Amino acid sequence: MRRLDQLLANLGYCSRREARAWVADGRVTVQGAVADDFGAKADPADVRVDGEPLDHPGGLLLLLHKPVGLVCSHDGREGPDIYSLLPERWRRRNPPVTSIGRLDKDTSGLLLLTDLSPLVHRLTSPKHKVPKVYRATLDRDPAPGLAELFASGTLRLDQEDTPCAPATLKLLAPREAELTLTEGRYHQVRRMFAATGSTVLTLHRARFGDLELGDLPAGQWRELPPDRFGA
């Protein structure tokens, strides 16, 4: 049960002050009856605005094909962001829609977005070990023995106390590799290759757990059930 003015503001419809005006104007109903108290508590499933059910009152979970050139940060000083791809109302939700982990500006591929904070914590926790599959093109053929090194769990990155967890490297073609990680350290793929003498030229995340992009074009998203990973 949530207060009507708070509910509409948190779902990005309008400010709390505007929500009070919407109630006064008779635009909001609860179980079919026009609401007359903006402070009354209601089950979001019973609320309508202008006759329409509320927009995803139980939370959003989106699978985005992130294009290169956009950042995952909400800080506008870092440049154009992925949230600009979403409808205005979703961008005003509180808790905010945020990415589950990040892809850097020059990386494309599968990124989950949600306003369900427990899900963010669960899926980014190192404990959870969700496998993430990346495709990288490199500036040179990887050094011999690289797959064994990545798999060994001994590779240490600059400024890091603990070695990277074992990762699986497959060579797909000359200078083209697929790397599966179960962690998500800062710029991890680029830094793992850099630590072994090669530069990643392009990077794309193809899978997150058992999710794939399919034919979803870059810049587009599709909805997943919010309980996709369990309630």
Ligand code: URA
């Ligand atoms: N590793 C990187 O280097 N960049 C990403 O965006 C994700 C993993």
